[in-house]
Amino acid sequence: MRTYVIGDIHGGLKALQEILKKVNLRSTDQLIFLGDYVDGWSESPQVIDYLLVLDKQFNCVFIRGNHDDLLLNYLKTNTYNNEWFKHGGESTVIAYKQLTKNQLSQHIVFLENLKDYYIDEENRLFIHAGFTNLKGVEFEYFKALFYWDRTLWEMALSLNPKLSIEDDLYPNRLKLYKEVYIGHTPVSRINETIPVNKACVWNLDTGAGFKGPLTILDVETKEYWQSTTLDLLYPNEIGRN
16 A cells, blocks of 8 residues: 655645646555645635545545635634635635535535544654644644644754754654654745655645645655646636735
């Protein structure tokens, strides 16, 4: 069984389909999605429809992203905050006006059943954003941090590479798991467009919500494949800004 991890999609169905074709999926493969399936490009509902199909064909793990949680709140309450609307929510609100009641119900169930995190048999953690509890995700007091936290990534970025994991000053959060796979914070913030590994943390958000590519990575080999940049796949759209 091969295990693939996929970064933040943000409504870019064309990019998702492109990268999955590149890896020539087998029925035994596992697909782990790091969240933020929606908000940005125009096909957020179609992305979720496609994920529901994939879930019937492969061993899929769907992690909750902050944008997915914001969409769920909108679908259940018909209300939203302006910050969400400005950061990708507008395209999603427009797209969801076309759905039937049955589709809406299916999407609500999908969003409600997203996982906060996933830990595999190799003690690898897959999570959208991060966590803060020094004992690990099972002890986190504030569950929303699983899909909002940025401090885990900031800490990994700022860690002195000369510091050994046996050193007393080495951060406890970075000792708990063999590897941690995240999205949430685009690597474009550090002028990158490919997956970035710092300490034990792998960041798979390569900016697909903006003008970057979508990325899929083989967890064992670390080989990765990327889509065409999203601004080229959706030339008549703005995406997130």
